[in-house]
Amino acid sequence: NAGVTQTPKFQVLKTGQSMTLQCAQDMNHEYMSWYRQDPGMGLRLIHYSVGAGITDQGEVPNGYNVSRSTTEDFPLRLLSAAPSQTSVYFCASSYMDREGGYTFGSGTRLTVV
Amino acid sequence: DAKTTQPTSMDCAEGRAANLPCNHSTISGNEYVYWYRQIHSQGPQYIIHGLKNNETNEMASLIITEDRKSSTLILPHATLRDTAVYYCIVRVAGGVQGAQKLVFGQGTRLTINP
Numbered sequence: 076n077a078g079v080t081q082t083p084k085f086q087v088l089k090t091g092q093s094m095t096l097q098c099a100q101d102m103n104h105e106y107m108s109w110y111r112q113d114p115g116m117g118l119r120l121i122h123y124s125v126g127a128g129i130t131d132q133g134e135v136p137n138g139y140n141v142s143r144s145t146t147e148d149f150p151l152r153l154l155s156a157a158p159s160q161t162s163v164y165f166c167a168s169s170y171m172d173r174e175g176g177y178t179f180g181s182g183t184r185l186t187v188v
Numbered sequence: 189d190a191k192t193t194q195p196t197s198m199d200c201a202e203g204r205a206a207n208l209p210c211n212h213s214t215i216s217g218n219e220y221v222y223w224y225r226q227i228h229s230q231g232p233q234y235i236i237h238g239l240k241n242n243e244t245n246e247m248a249s250l251i252i253t254e255d256r257k258s259s260t261l262i263l264p265h266a267t268l269r270d271t272a273v274y275y276c277i278v279r280v281a282g283g284v285q286g287a288q289k290l291v292f293g294q295g296t297r298l299t300i301n302p
Contacts (some may be wrong), residue, residue: 079208080232106287108289108290109294111208116294117275117292117294117295118292119292120289120290120291121288123283123289125284125285125287126285129284131283131284131286131287133289134291139257159209163210163229165232166233167231167232167290171285171287174220174239175234175237176224176234176235176237177224177232177234177290178221178234179231179232179233181230181231182229182230182231184223184229186201
């Protein structure tokens with residue numbers, strides 16, 4: 076049981092490049108979400124999903140796209156990276172139909188130069 | 189959305205109980221209080237949650253006041269490994285298909301001293 080797996084762990088991008096951060100969970104959780112954490116700050120919600128084909132925006136969605144074609148995977152796409160997107164990105168998942176904690180991945184540290 | 193207020197930082201001696209306060213005066217009747225911690229730059233770790241009653245698990249205890257406007261997380265015998273940022277969060281409803289979202293604040297930086 077791997078929990079929530081994020082890849083890659085580290086990434087350096089040039090301004091204007093695109094990339095996809097991967098998130099996969101093996102717990103059959105309906106709810107999945109992406110957060111970003113800037114230095115010294117709390118986590119901010121980017122996008123979330125409540126099931127395959129259903130996504131919604133969080134607090135800071137601009138510059139990011141998501142889609143969810145399977146229960147297990149919830150990739151986050153940066154279409155044109157900007158230095159302001161330098162951050163640590165966390166993916167989290169949970170059940171929808173019961174109270175309980177989110178399971179977080181170990182994060183992707185992204186630097187945009 | 190219900191918001192939480194926590195002290196920026198706290199210190200506690202190793203072996204003592206660490207009591208972390210949290211104010212959530214605008215919490216709604218069906219909103220749960222959650223506690224997470226983040227050690228260094230790792231992903232946040234779930235600790236405990238509660239609605240009205242006090243809760244206890246293998247990691248901590250959660251005391252919620254009767255009016256639900258505040259709560260306290262108790263680590264009964266703090267160790268150096270409990271040094272972390274602790275987040276008190278109210279899980280807010282209103283998302284698509286009734287989804288509840290975790291909205292993080294700044295948290296409390298707890299330092300356990302030898």
